Amino acid sequence: MRQIGIIVIGTSLGGMHALSVLLGALPPDFDPPIAAVQHRYRFSNESLPAYLRTKSKLPVVDVDDKLFIRPRHVYLAPADYHLLVERGSFDLSKDPAVKYSRPSIDVLFESAADAYRAQCVGVLLTGSNDDGAQGLVRIKKQGGFVIVEDPASAEAPEMPQSGIDTAQVDRILPLERIGPYLVELWRQSRT
Amino acid sequence: MSQAAFNPAAEQEKLDLEMVEIHLLTEGIYRHYGFDFRDYSLPSMRRRIWKRVYAEGLSTISALQEKVLHDSGCMERLLLDLSINTTAMFRDPTFYLAFRNKVVPILRTYPFVRIWHAGCSTGEEVWSMAMLLTEEGIYNRCRIYATDINEAVLQKAKDGIFPIASMQENTSNYISAGGKDTFSEYYTARYDYAIFRPSLRENIVFAQHNLVTDASFNQFNVIFCRNVLIYFNNALQERVQQLFLNSLDNFGILGLGRKESIRFTSVADSYEEIDAEERLYRRVR
Numbered sequence: 001m002r003q004i005g006i007i008v009i010g011t012s013l014g015g016m017h018a019l020s021v022l023l024g025a026l027p028p029d030f031d032p033p034i035a036a037v038q039h040r041y042r043f044s045n046e047s048l049p050a051y052l053r054t055k056s057k058l059p060v061v062d063v064d065d066k067l068f069i070r071p072r073h074v075y076l077a078p079a080d081y082h083l084l085v086e087r088g089s090f091d092l093s094k095d096p097a098v099k100y101s102r103p104s105i106d107v108l109f110e111s112a113a114d115a116y117r118a119q120c121v122g123v124l125l126t127g128s129n130d131d132g133a134q135g136l137v138r139i140k141k142q143g144g145f146v147i148v149e150d151p152a153s154a155e156a157p158e159m160p161q162s163g164i165d166t167a168q169v170d171r172i173l174p175l176e177r178i179g180p181y182l183v184e185l186w187r188q189s190r191t
Numbered sequence: 192m193s194q195a196a197f198n199p200a201a202e203q204e205k206l207d208l209e210m211v212e213i214h215l216l217t218e219g220i221y222r223h224y225g226f227d228f229r230d231y232s233l234p235s236m237r238r239r240i241w242k243r244v245y246a247e248g249l250s251t252i253s254a255l256q257e258k259v260l261h262d263s264g265c266m267e268r269l270l271l272d273l274s275i276n277t278t279a280m281f282r283d284p285t286f287y288l289a290f291r292n293k294v295v296p297i298l299r300t301y302p303f304v305r306i307w308h309a310g311c312s313t314g315e316e317v318w319s320m321a322m323l324l325t326e327e328g329i330y331n332r333c334r335i336y337a338t339d340i341n342e343a344v345l346q347k348a349k350d351g352i353f354p355i356a357s358m359q360e361n362t363s364n365y366i367s368a369g370g371k372d373t374f375s376e377y378y379t380a381r382y383d384y385a386i387f388r389p390s391l392r393e394n395i396v397f398a399q400h401n402l403v404t405d406a407s408f409n410q411f412n413v414i415f416c417r418n419v420l421i422y423f424n425n426a427l428q429e430r431v432q433q434l435f436l437n438s439l440d441n442f443g444i445l446g447l448g449r450k451e452s453i454r455f456t457s458v459a460d461s462y463e464e465i466d467a468e469e470r471l472y473r474r475v476r
């Protein structure tokens with residue numbers, strides 16, 4: 001079965017709610033590390049991690065440069081930095097915005113795809129632009145697995161829709177099904 | 192699942208090959224041009240290099256290597272991709288506020304203060320510091336050393352002329368950073384530019400310094416190195432942190448970028464936190 005090295009999640013408009021539903025569905029012993037980009041405003045405070053901490057049974061961490069990636073943790077891209085993945089640790093950058101966004105979902109997905117290849121699982125949720133679609137393509141190209149929120153159930157359908165239009169998607173699921181599905185993938189990976 | 196076409200062994204080989212190509216490219220650039228990117232952080236390097244590969248109409252990193260080595264124009268374009276110089280006055284205002292409230296009182300007790308801004312880019316943070324120290328009444332006792340690897344940005348830093356378009360953001364940062372005067376009195380507007388008061392520059396020395404290859408050049412009471420270390424890999428960060436430790440007086444202050452930390456280096460135990468959130472540390476051993 002597919003080993004899961006990392007799960008990367010991207011979302012923008014409506015993402016705070018979507019992330020809280022997805023993360024809330026994961027048990028405290030859910031091993032695969034999770035890294036998420038939610039488009040945040042440049043001067044936004046730390047309210048996103050604080051809010052998600054109230055919803056998630058896994059510890060939620062705002063990433064520092066070179067932080068080690070550990071199992072059973074949820075990692076968030078800090079405001080105004082790109083979040084990149086290297087095997088085993090994170091990397092931040094102040095490189096220019098991609099698709100008008102920093103953090104950018106494409107940047108996270110592409111780096112995770114390159115670092116974890118077939119062990120990378122990408123999840124694209126609600127959002128109002130097309131950031132993330134190219135990242136999904138890269139994850140597929142490196143042999144990873146890709147899940148997109150059903151645009152019909154998404155608060156903002158543009159982002160998942162552009163993912164579906166651009167990449168070869170493995171599963172399209174309504175928001176409430178995504179957490180449980182990840183748990184299923186993970187359980188299978190251990191057998 | 193459409194796994195049929197996917198061959199993990201072949202993909203692994205491709206990635207290993209990519210690593211070899213990046214290694215050869217940075218080694219070639221170092222030997223031929225002297226720019227040392229060999230220990231810059233891999234994921235960001237990979238992104239920037241591929242961006243240049245496509246922009247040059249090429250399809251492999253090896254092809255870029257050939258072009259870069261034979262065409263200095265191409266090297267210059269790549270250099271621009273690899274250099275991130277974005278900065279702002281009073282960037283992360285709460286950092287300056289914490290410095291004002293928690294560090295300045297310490298510096299007040301010193302007869303003379305030496306400050307190093309490593310990787311100062313176009314100098315906005317240096318001019319900000321000169322304003323802050325002036326307002327706190329200790330600037331005449333301070334000497335600021337502002338360094339960067341890049342001569343072009345240093346020249347701009349020296350000139351102290353910044354786009355007028357950035358003044359709105361700078362002003363609001365200045366206020367959030369606890370500024371005590373009127374920001375617009377620090378500069379004269381001329382066309383699209385703001386020319387800063389030359390008197391602010393009196394105690395600043397600008398010099399080229401490469402954190403990768405150059406040694407320590409003085410002992411300091413304060414070292415700022417913000418948003419530079421994120422471009423380095425672990426090994427290089429470790430070396431540069433040693434350089435800073437060796438360049439800091441006992442009880443000297445180290446100020447890093449918002450998401451940079453000494454936690455993952457061997458110097459962590461040499462410092463205590465002055466403000467954990469703002470990444471202000473004090474050398475204690």
Ligand SMILES: C[S@@+](CC[C@H](N)C(=O)[O-])C[C@H]1O[C@@H](n2cnc3c(N)ncnc32)[C@H](O)[C@@H]1O
Pocket residue numbers: 094274275276277278279282309310311312313316338339340341344400401402403416417418419422448
């Ligand atoms: C993003 S800017 C940071 C500017 C400023 N410190 C700030 O926080 O706003 C990064 C700077 O680091 C400089 N830099 C990169 N590598 C360097 C090196 N090896 N030695 C010295 N400076 C370097 C770059 O030229 C660039 O100006």
